[in-house]
Amino acid sequence: MSKNDMEKYVTPLEHCERGYNQSLNGKYCNATWDGITCWSPTPNGQTASQKCPLVFSADEGSRVYKSCREDGQWATPALWKGFGHSDYSECVRHINIEDHFDIPSTKDNAAVAVTVMLPADIVDITLLSISFVFIIFSLLAFRFVLPKSLRQATQYKVLNNLFVAVLIDVIIKMVDVSLLLLDSLSKDKYNQRISNTPYLCEAIIIFKKYTETVTHMWLLLELHYLQLATKSGRLCITGYMTYCTVGWGLPAVPITVWAVTLSLGNKVRCWPGADSMTTIWIAEITKLIIMLFAAGFVALAIWRLFNNLEMLTRNCCFRRNRENLTTSTIFYVFTLISFILGIVYRHIKSDRQSLLFSIVVIIISSSNGVILSLLLCMLNWDIRRRLKKKVRRQSHQELVRGLADENEL
Numbered sequence: 001m002s003k004n005d006m007e008k009y010v011t012p013l014e015h016c017e018r019g020y021n022q023s024l025n026g027k028y029c030n031a032t033w034d035g036i037t038c039w040s041p042t043p044n045g046q047t048a049s050q051k052c053p054l055v056f057s058a059d060e061g062s063r064v065y066k067s068c069r070e071d072g073q074w075a076t077p078a079l080w081k082g083f084g085h086s087d088y089s090e091c092v093r094h095i096n097i098e099d100h101f102d103i104p105s106t107k108d109n110a111a112v113a114v115t116v117m118l119p120a121d122i123v124d125i126t127l128l129s130i131s132f133v134f135i136i137f138s139l140l141a142f143r144f145v146l147p148k149s150l151r152q153a154t155q156y157k158v159l160n161n162l163f164v165a166v167l168i169d170v171i172i173k174m175v176d177v178s179l180l181l182l183d184s185l186s187k188d189k190y191n192q193r194i195s196n197t198p199y200l201c202e203a204i205i206i207f208k209k210y211t212e213t214v215t216h217m218w219l220l221l222e223l224h225y226l227q228l229a230t231k232s233g234r235l236c237i238t239g240y241m242t243y244c245t246v247g248w249g250l251p252a253v254p255i256t257v258w259a260v261t262l263s264l265g266n267k268v269r270c271w272p273g274a275d276s277m278t279t280i281w282i283a284e285i286t287k288l289i290i291m292l293f294a295a296g297f298v299a300l301a302i303w304r305l306f307n308n309l310e311m312l313t314r315n316c317c318f319r320r321n322r323e324n325l326t327t328s329t330i331f332y333v334f335t336l337i338s339f340i341l342g343i344v345y346r347h348i349k350s351d352r353q354s355l356l357f358s359i360v361v362i363i364i365s366s367s368n369g370v371i372l373s374l375l376l377c378m379l380n381w382d383i384r385r386r387l388k389k390k391v392r393r394q395s396h397q398e399l400v401r402g403l404a405d406e407n408e409l
Contacts, residue, residue, distance in 0.1 A: 029068035034084020042068040045278045046265070052091035062090040070278065118181070124362050125177045128170050131369025135167045138377035145386050154240050155324075158225050159376060161247055162218040169211035170369050176204050201270040206259045209283050213251035215368075216290045219335060221247050222328055223294050227301035229321045230308075251286070258282035275346050284343065291336055298329050320381040327375040334371050338364045 027044040036055075042048045047067045052058040065087040067075040076085040142151065142160060150156055179200075221243050262271055262279045274280065305322055341364060345357040377383060 027072040029072055029074050032074060032084075034066070034086040036083065036088075037064060037086060039066050039074075039086070042066070044068050044072045045070050045276075052088070056088070056091040058091045064088050064091055069276065120359065120362055121177050121181050123359075124366050125174060125181065127363065127366030127370075128174045128177065131170050131367060131373075132167070132174065134373035135163055135170065135369045138373040139163055139167075141377055141383060145383055147386075150382055154243070155222075155225055155229065157240050158218065158222050158243055158247075161244070162215070162222055162376070163372065165211065165214045165218045165247070166369050166372055169208075169215050172204065172207050172211050173366070176208065179204075202263075205271060205274055206255065209258065210251060210255045213255055213283065213287055213290075214248060216287050216294075216335065216339075217251050218247045219328075219332060220290050220294045220297070223297040223301070223332065226321060226325045226328060227297045227304070230301045230304040230318075230325065254282055254286040280346075287339060291332075291339060294332055295336075298325075298332060301325050302329075323379075323381045324376075327379050331372060331375045334364075335368075338368070 028041040029039075029044065031041050032039050036053055037050060039048055039050075045068065047065055049063045049065045052062045052064050056062075066085070067087075069075050074085060077087065139160065142156060142163075146156065225243075258279055261282065262274055262277065265277075265279065301321075302325070305318070305325070308318060338361070341357065341361050345361050348357055
């Protein structure tokens with residue numbers, strides 16, 4: 001079927017111009033025609049939808065969608081360039097659009113999208129898998145290298161929760177990327193989509209935001225504990241339940257508000273473009289506040305250590321706190337950079353810059369577990385001291401055994 005044949009079934013451009021020429025207040029995407037469907041003015045940040053045109057012979061409940069960006073311009077996803085950038089995925093899931101419609105650009109854009117995204121997803125899942133292994137190794141190190149007396153200290157309980165939070169975040173992202181890879185490799189592109197299981201994709205979106213916020217919160221609590229430790233110079237064993245309540249419970253409040261607001265304001269299943277909508281700032285401002293408080297704790301801890309320089313030479317607890325604060329601060333800076341790049345990426349309009357930033361963001365966010373393990377486990381003061389003692393003990397035993405063998409000879 002050619003585009004000329006399709007025009008017998010679609011809304012003509014003249015009707016759009018006659019029906020929507022009135023002036024409107026506020027920021028809107030202007031009325032437009034995608035070559036098939038007429039779209040009325042739509043408020044910025046919202047996604048408009050209509051029933052699928054009759055020409056597609058789609059199911060009764062199938063709809064076509066078109067997203068209005070925050071800047072008052074219609075979104076232009078490359079995959080649907082041949083359809084005026086409107087999302088007709090529900091309308092054409094039962095047919096091969098390249099064979100039925102004379103719109104070759106859709107096929108070309110789909111191929112380009114797969115060519116670009118498939119390697120990115122493979123890199124993402126690879127780095128996430130490496131992070132998963134590193135975190136598991138770190139948790140085992142805390143369990144079997146440190147003595148029970150240290151494991152019962154609040155610092156290491158908080159640190160364990162930080163690692164568990166990052167582990168859950170990595171697992172959620174691995175599930176998400178794995179499903180996207182299955183979609184990319186699937187031969188049946190329209191019936192085996194994540195978007196056909198809205199509860200699954202929406203649950204993944206919510207849990208991703210929750211685990212990201214929880215990770216930031218436990219980093220904040222780790223830095224809060226360290227700034228307290230720089231005051232006393234000792235490990236504490238109290239306050240753990242308060243940390244748990246704040247670390248796991250408090251992030252659920254803004255994320256629930258964000259999810260409910262997003263669900264009520266976006267009737268499109270799987271919430272396409274959720275990260276570019278105004279509601280995302282409910283979650284992002286929460287993380288921003290957490291990062292600002294964390295910066296305050298870092299500054300306070302550094303100030304206290306600076307005022308107790310003489311203690312660093314006499315008290316090993318202060319030296320431990322200094323080294324642990326150094327590694328935690330480096331991880332905080334890494335997390336802050338990842339957070340800032342994520343915000344910048346969501347507001348980039350250039351496709352070339354967006355692709356470059358997406359690669360950088362993928363590498364940084366997927367390597368989160370590796371960086372955490374290297375800094376807060378492998379460079380941990382107590383872990384290194386315990387390993388050094390075990391190595392010295394083992395060397396001493398081998399030396400004694402060797403001397404005993406020589407005496408026997």
